[in-house]
Amino acid sequence: QTCQDRSKFGWSFFSDRRQTHSKKQYLDMAGDNRIELEKVLDHFKDDSLKYKAAVFLIENMPYQCGVVYEDTTRLYAYYRAVSSSDIDPWRLCDSISNADGQFNPERKRVQTDLTDITSSFLIEHINAMFKAWMTQPWRNKIDFDTFCNHILPYRLRDEPLIPWARTLYERYNPVLDSLRNSSDSTDMRAAATIMLRHLQKQNIVFTHAVPQGVNVGVKNVEWRIGDCKEFADILTWVLRSLAIPCGCDMMLVRGDNNVPHYWNYILDNDGQSWYGSIGYADTEYKAPDTYWNPKGKVWRECYALNSEIYHMLHAKTDAEFIHPSFRYPTKKDVTSLYANPKCISFDISADKLYRLPDDDEPVYLCMSSSDKWIPVDIVELKRDSNIIRIKNIEGDVVFRVATALGDRLNFIAPPFLVDRQSGRIHWYDVIPEETEQVCLLHKFNLRTEPFGQNMVGGIFEGSNNADFNQCDTLHQYFGYFLRIC
Structure with a gap:
């Protein structure tokens, strides 16, 4: 409970x-x-x-x-x-x-x-x-x-x-x-x-x-x-x-x-x-x-219920189809206060969606957190034009849109990045049967975490023996940015 x-x-x-x-x-x-x-x-x-x-x-x-x-x-x-x-x-x-x-x-x-x-x-x-x-x-x-x-x-x-x-x-x-x-x-x-x-x-x-x-x-x-x-x-x-x-x-x-x-x-x-x-x-x-x-x-x-979000969600569907973090919304969107004058709103057209949500499915805007995505907003599906309307976000962050069954998210479009200055959207589409080499860095600057500084000079070792009685140095860390290619 x-x-x-x-x-x-x-x-x-x-x-x-x-x-x-x-x-x-x-x-x-x-x-x-x-x-x-x-x-x-x-x-x-x-x-x-x-x-x-x-x-x-x-x-x-x-x-x-x-x-x-x-x-x-x-x-x-x-x-x-x-x-x-x-x-x-x-x-x-x-x-x-x-x-x-x-x-x-x-x-x-x-x-x-x-x-x-x-x-x-x-x-x-x-x-x-x-x-x-x-x-x-x-x-x-x-x-x-x-x-x-x-x-x-x-x-x-x-x-x-x-x-x-x-x-x-x-x-x-x-x-x-x-x-x-x-x-x-x-x-x-x-x-x-x-x-x-x-x-x-x-x-x-x-x-x-x-x-x-x-x-x-x-x-x-x-x-x-x-x-x-x-x-x-x-x-x-x-x-x-x-x-x-x-x-x-x-x-x-x-x-x-x-x-x-x-x-x-x-x-x-x-x-x-x-x-x-x-x-x-x-x-x-x-x-x-x-x-x-x-x-x-x-x-x-807030202490009070956000009736606008509540009505929008519960007029559509039962509670079990609403993500728990928005089931009883006692919070108010103040993004425009903090993102001004770069507060961005835009539409996602139907051709970018894997599927159109059902009439009773709420759609969530999500951001990444380590190995999972977190709903951060409720977005509007305009059924007359089959577009999803995103309101009041700040750019330079990767987003994704999804529906939900309980706390399980079902993604309906690829991830996308919104440029904070221009408002331009970059989609991270998956192209079948095409591959490319990428360098994976990290979501955020490692200097924001204490382990980054402590790792300077640290050594990564590998061994064929569980007791490491014989081992080899695989990598020594000399700076904040560890690159894995």
Whole structure:
């Protein structure tokens, strides 16, 4: 069971979002937990704004859930040790595993927010977030929609839920005292910059030595350990506790690497986006169109469901024919912010397709990740002209289009490269019975990975004997670019 699985609610409810669901229907989905949600609504019945905020959270709650691990004592031991020691994190985590046994991430349970969240948690959270909003000097710069989408949400991902808003507010709000006495007191970007610099001065440990694929949640604000995703979450929790609209922007696959990448966005007083991260060297938030990393698609993580994508998918087909990463889309396409002015849209004609998708088949734009392809967008099939319309991408990245059955992709066209400057498309067609010699390099610059530098001077050996008692040097590596022909 994962947080992508909502089958316990009955797919019939979700299969047609074109109809308008009443508040009662959402409460009915909560089952025995309905009474907890009704307590929240009853608590705020005389405060129209807080009541609307509670409705916003409840209406989008069916798409939210968390993972609770049974052995949190052993899990937290890794983080506490790494945060308080100068010993190499890998050695430290290995010694903890050897001494106390290894943490088992499979021992977990999934808690669906709609059926498990408590009224006390929601009431406390909503009150704390409104207090932060109403006590900041920039409160009049934030409208209710911005507050709901970029400040209010009680969770970021699938972390275990513990109250955090009031605690973080009390801890970090004094850091902004100097701003409140300045002429920039109402400038949200200035406030966010102060907090960015404050957190960057703390001890931050970038490592994959701690258990991977595990979300320890808001406790990591204290430990500050992990990679770009954990760093994005830390800054989001702190800024939202201070009523600074923000969140996480991401690439499902980096354009120059085989992994996803996460960083933060903030909104300024005019609603414009700026990006930054506590893991970056930059101490200022910068304009998205100056972002240096090669990008294919950029998404903004949201609490609310992206109804446009949802309707487009579920009006066509059942959930089993939709790739899991887009089955319940809670993200928004912001590629145009980052790729401007080189944001490209174009059409793929039917003569480039292996086959035309069926009417009920969603089509995905994919990018490569090591030995597999990852869907990064939903694209439109124009049935009247039999063309596939690709919207809002940045070039200099290899793409491919596919349909899906569950998580299995079925490609319907060859890979192609879009030139970022001209928008010209280069197809990597397979020509039967024709061969040519090629040099295989690599998708991305090896200097982005630590093993590249460590391999300089390294020797590759081969032997006819398993014990290597006699061996020959096959290759010695003298630089970053290993060429295999």
